Amino acid sequence: xxxxxxxxxxxxxxxxxxxxxxxxxxxxxxxxxxxxxxxxxxxxxxxxxxxxxxxxxxxxxxxxxxxxxxxxxxxxxxxxxxxxxxxxxxxxxxxxxxxxxxxxxxxxxxxxxxxxxxxxxxxxxxxxxxxxxxxxxxxxxxxxxxxxxxxxxxxxxxxxxxxxxxxxxxxxxxxxxxxxxxxxxxxxxxxxxxxxxxxxxxxxxxxxxxxxxxxxxxxxxxxxxxxxxxxxxxxxxxxxxxxxxxxxxxxxxxxxxxxxxxxxxxxxxxxxxxxxxxxxxxxxxxxxxxxxxxxxxxxxxxxxxxxxxxxxxxxxxxxxxxxxxxxxxxxxxxxxxxxxxxxxxxxxxxxxxxxxxxxxxxxxxxxxxxxxxxxxxxxxxxxxxxxxxxxxxxxxxxxxxxxxxxxxxxxxxxxxxxxxxxxxxxxxxxxxxxxxxxxxxxxxxxxxxxxxxxxxxxxxxxxxxxxxxxxxxxxxxxxxxxxxxxx
Numbered sequence: 001x002x003x004x005x006x007x008x009x010x011x012x013x014x015x016x017x018x019x020x021x022x023x024x025x026x027x028x029x030x031x032x033x034x035x036x037x038x039x040x041x042x043x044x045x046x047x048x049x050x051x052x053x054x055x056x057x058x059x060x061x062x063x064x065x066x067x068x069x070x071x072x073x074x075x076x077x078x079x080x081x082x083x084x085x086x087x088x089x090x091x092x093x094x095x096x097x098x099x100x101x102x103x104x105x106x107x108x109x110x111x112x113x114x115x116x117x118x119x120x121x122x123x124x125x126x127x128x129x130x131x132x133x134x135x136x137x138x139x140x141x142x143x144x145x146x147x148x149x150x151x152x153x154x155x156x157x158x159x160x161x162x163x164x165x166x167x168x169x170x171x172x173x174x175x176x177x178x179x180x181x182x183x184x185x186x187x188x189x190x191x192x193x194x195x196x197x198x199x200x201x202x203x204x205x206x207x208x209x210x211x212x213x214x215x216x217x218x219x220x221x222x223x224x225x226x227x228x229x230x231x232x233x234x235x236x237x238x239x240x241x242x243x244x245x246x247x248x249x250x251x252x253x254x255x256x257x258x259x260x261x262x263x264x265x266x267x268x269x270x271x272x273x274x275x276x277x278x279x280x281x282x283x284x285x286x287x288x289x290x291x292x293x294x295x296x297x298x299x300x301x302x303x304x305x306x307x308x309x310x311x312x313x314x315x316x317x318x319x320x321x322x323x324x325x326x327x328x329x330x331x332x333x334x335x336x337x338x339x340x341x342x343x344x345x346x347x348x349x350x351x352x353x354x355x356x357x358x359x360x361x362x363x364x365x366x367x368x369x370x371x372x373x374x375x376x377x378x379x380x381x382x383x384x385x386x387x388x389x390x391x392x393x394x395x396x397x398x399x400x401x402x403x404x405x406x407x408x409x410x411x412x413x414x415x416x417x418x419x420x421x422x423x424x425x426x427x428x429x430x431x432x433x434x435x436x437x438x439x440x441x442x443x444x445x446x447x448x449x450x451x452x453x454x455x456x457x458x459x460x461x462x463x464x465x466x467x468x469x470x471x472x473x474x475x476x477x478x479x480x481x482x483x484x485x486x487x
Contacts, residue, residue, distance in 0.1 A: 006056040006065045008047040009073050010117075013110040016040030020103040030098035034084065037102040041081035044113075048074040061184055062120035068472040069117040072250045072322075076116070079243045079329050080109045083235065085447045086337045092233040092346025094143045101141055104134035105239065112247040121173050121183040124251065128211060131247065132162055135240060142233040143346075154224075154231025161224040165214030172207025175200060189258050196258070202265045208255060215248035216303040217296075219276035226284075229296035234343055237292055238336035241299055242329050249306060249325045253318045253473070256310045270311045271402055277304025278409040285416050291349045294416060295335060298375065301413060302328055305390060308406060312393040319470045320389035326465070327374070327382030327458050334371035334451040338364050341438055351420055355427025361438035365424050367448040374455050376417040377410045382458035389466065 004011065016036065023033045048070060056065045083105070090098050111131025118124040136159045142151035177183055179201055180191040195201050210221065217225040229237045259266040281301030288294035306328070309321030339349050341364055342357065358365035374381035387410065391403045440448075458465060 002056070003058070005051055006054045006058060008051050009044050009070075009077065009113055010110065012040060012043045012047045013106060013113060016043070017103060017106045017110060020099070020106055024099040024103050026099075030090070030095070033099040033102045034087070037106055038081070038084050040106060041077065041084050044077040044109075045074065045081060048077045059123070061186075062123045063114075063117050064119040065117055066472070067468075068250075071468065071472050072116040072246065073113050075246055075326050075329065076109060076112055076243055079246065079333065080105075082333050082447060082451070083239050083242070085443050086238060086333070086340050087235040088340065088441075088444075090233070090235060090346075091343075092143060093141050093235070097141050101138065104137050108132075108134040108138070108239070109243065112243055115247050116250040118251075119185045119254065121177065121185075121188075125170065125173070128166070128251075131244065132166075135236075135244070136162065138236045138239070139228060139232045142231070142236070150227075150231040151233075152231075154228045157224045158228045161221070162214060165221055166211045168207050169209075169211030172204050172210065175204030176208060179204060185254055185258075192258055197265070202269075205255065205259060205266060206269055209252065212248045212252045212255070213273070215244045216252075216306065217245075217277075217300050218273050218303050218307060219280050219300060222277065222280070222300045222303075225300055226288075226293045226296035229292045229299075230290055230348060233346060234292070234336060234340045234348075238333060238340070241295065241332050241336070245299075245303065245306075246325050246329055249321055252310065253322065256313065257318065259313055267311050267313055267397075267399075270307055271399065274304045274307040274311065274402065275405055277301060277307065278406065282409050282412045282416075285413070288416070289350055289352070291335075291339060291351050291354070291420070294351065294420075295332065298413070298416075299332070301409060302375070304409075305387060305406065308390040308394050308399075308402060311399055311402060312397045314393070314397065315470060315473050316396065317390075317393035318473055319466060320386070320393045322469050323458075323462065323466050324386035324390055327386045327455070330451055330454045330458065331371045331374045331383060334367050334448070334455065335375075337444065337447055337451065338368045338371075341440065341444060351423055352427070354420065354423045357424040360436070361440060363440060363445060363448050364438060367452055368424055369421060370452050370455050372417045372420050374459070376414050380456070380459045382455050382462070385459045385462045389462075 019036055020033055023029050023036055052070045052074065053067065054065050054070060058065065090101060093101050108131050111127050115124065115127035115131055118127050136155060139158055140151050140155040176188060179195060180188045182188050182191065192201060213221040228240060232240060278301050281297045281304065285294050285297035288297060306321050306325050309317040309324065311317065342353065343349050357368065370381065374383035377383045377387045391406055395403050
């Protein structure tokens, strides 16, 4: 019974995936498959909440259930439910594969949920692949438009970059295994400590991070991002842009914490990657016309912001990074709710198509404005508090230049975010669009309200969330005995 409670979120998702597999065997089961997926998502939220205070080491110590992992699972389950609610009838997915779409979506989330509990190299690799391969299949499920097959090009790029990044990561993990003689992260941390300053250890850590950089879209592992955002359906892009980043930050915390603040080499590497990501993402986003493509480049910049927390190499920095990426989940999903509802028949949305949105749907306009202002780092939203936490952690470790660069990049980002605001509030849409208001379903209205409240609440009263994350990080590299004492 204890094992079931410890493994409950994963069991719910696995049973749900099996049920969706059976449903997908039938014909014209799209609505039933979506209903099953929604039930699985809400059940996963309940299971993650019920197991939030569980502590256990499962499968010979390869799988750690602790407050840190369960907290991230709760965030992932919430994001899973939001993506299903905004998916609607999947207008841009080929009708014959819609049931399989929900199956692969559930499998990908299952991989991410398992990934955050894996504390052994082989299990991390397996969970990482389980979360990735269904995504590779979701991208090309988009239907063709006027002879264009951009989704196929996007899927190929996604796969090729993913294979390359994972190969580099595996090579780095082999270095760490060669240095320590173990694949478990807890003994690996203690055995790596005496040699962490050596070139071989730094190279191994640097290469091992690459698969996670790819998930986060960190420069220079970002090249797939704008093309996949633009080529995938709106619903698929919302998944790619959100949940994998949360999982990547959680696992990156486990790996980066193997280094220490006394070792500047890892921090220096992270600084260069953060700066490159921020400048590249923000500068290229300035000239984008497609909203999803702009969000893709913006996502690269936000990955750079999240990386600032890792530069501190301490618990405060890791807390800020996880808090920021949790807030980013709310912000980016709010943007994709608007995209999915404004889009005509699932097509991509140009920024100029948002013109007159405040007349067509005041609730969507309010959702968009809150999300965009939060992404720009305007108070009192979560984007501001997230950046403030990141910069505070970096400044406390003496990284003043990095803080200044981050502030400059935030100022650059304000320009292209305000372009979206200008179109939504002051832009003049064509008469046909004005005469055709956007009718929102009750689930969509509820999702908009939840995301707006989440963005505002996390920004206005972040204390409880930050404290919870901070205390949960005590279990990241604690052994079984320490975990039991922490109950």
